[in-house]
Amino acid sequence: MRLKLIACEVLFRELCQALADTPHTVDVQFAPKGLHDIGAPGMLARMQQMVDAVDEAQYDAVMLGYALCNNGIAGLTARGIPLVVPRAHDCITLFLGSKEKYHDFFHANPGVYFHTAGWIERGTDAGELQQLSVSHQMGMDSQYKDLVEKYGEDNAKYLFDMLCNTTRNYSGIAYIAMGLGSDSAFEEQSRRDAAARGWSFTRVEGDMRLFRDLLEGRWDEADFLVVPPGQSIAASHGSDVISITA
Amino acid sequence: MTDLQELYTAVLEGDAPSAKSLVQTALDGGADPQELLAKYMIPAMDEVGRLFEANEYFVPELLIAARAMKGALELIRPKLVAAGAKSAGKVAIGTVRGDLHDIGKNLVAAMLEGGGFDIIDLGVDVSPEKFVEAAREKGADVIAMSALLTTTMPGMKTTVDAIDQAGLKGKVKVMIGGAPVTQRFADEIGADGFSDNASGAVRIARQLLA
Known part of the structure; x- marks a missing residue:
């Protein structure tokens, strides 16, 4: 098959490894991590633009290196060729290798923040997308001194506490090791980050299965949604995560 | 003066x-x-x-x-x-089970408080049982739930179901919100109200208790 992959840059290393091994011919387009920060309607619009820009005569299907991503792909429509999407709430399912494993880990460890190589190296600064981000619009990325200048000391303290401490309820970092050569440096960085915050640190073994299944065309119904031409993706709010809507 | x-x-x-x-x-x-x-x-x-x-x-x-x-x-x-005046109502508010993101919840709580409601802040990662208890034992008129993640949204349905099973359906109103939450989802799970912003949440709470 000749396939097009549109993927989030957070998955860069894992996808590149799986791409090297796939029997199919794949063209790849990576998009910025910051798409996640601009709200679902903004992300959807940009995702649809990328899908619409695919030269469909060249490919058998378009694969997404994305999850539901807080509804950022809900409403995305397949045009002339199928769209293949992992059944996942977010990329942690992809890194852990199954949505069930993620579900169990998530509910057993509610205060854990996940780190991966891509998440760390692609940073927290959304670049040009930062201005459009929901956190920016809400003032969550404000500097304390700017708040003081705008609202006075008394209100600034209150606002900073209310809006800017986005991880106050977290208590640990889990680094997902994918078995890549780069793991140890990123794991070390996560460990230091956890220590600096006084959080616990856990190393979790990742699983390349879903990356490989996606790129090798094993689109099992349980793990992937294949959206036929003309139909769209919807959030299902069930264990299948996403479904098709006409 | x-x-x-x-x-x-x-x-x-x-x-x-x-x-x-x-x-x-x-x-x-x-x-x-x-x-x-x-x-x-x-x-x-x-x-x-x-x-x-x-x-x-x-x-x-x-x-x-x-x-x-x-x-x-x-x-x-x-x-x-x-002087015998009543508050606008009592709202028990929290993020649903598994969800620790409370900025939106705190915003809504602050706006409701500013709107004259009494607030029972149940905090984060609130179980369906705790929401039910707030309605049954603390006299909440409205249960307000938020979720930031699609992963935790099913907890809203579980809570609505728990409220029904406790025989409180209709006696306590349920409103929901949070980045991935939609009016459609609210309708699907049988929540009484939805708002996508904190200012609208006050209006919804008033409507629900009118």
């Missing part, structure tokens, strides 16, 4: 110290607490909501206005209660 238009302005501009001192001076001077509330403070918050929805006010302005309102209300409320 203090110029009470200043009270309106202090709430509108989020100046909590001025709002409080103006209310205190007015009360000391024998002003009618109900009048302070109805003629100056509530109209100020209504204007805050209008400015927010017109994109002239943003979340920080909303928050500091609600804070000024709350400060002023704390001085007025004992007098209102003594």
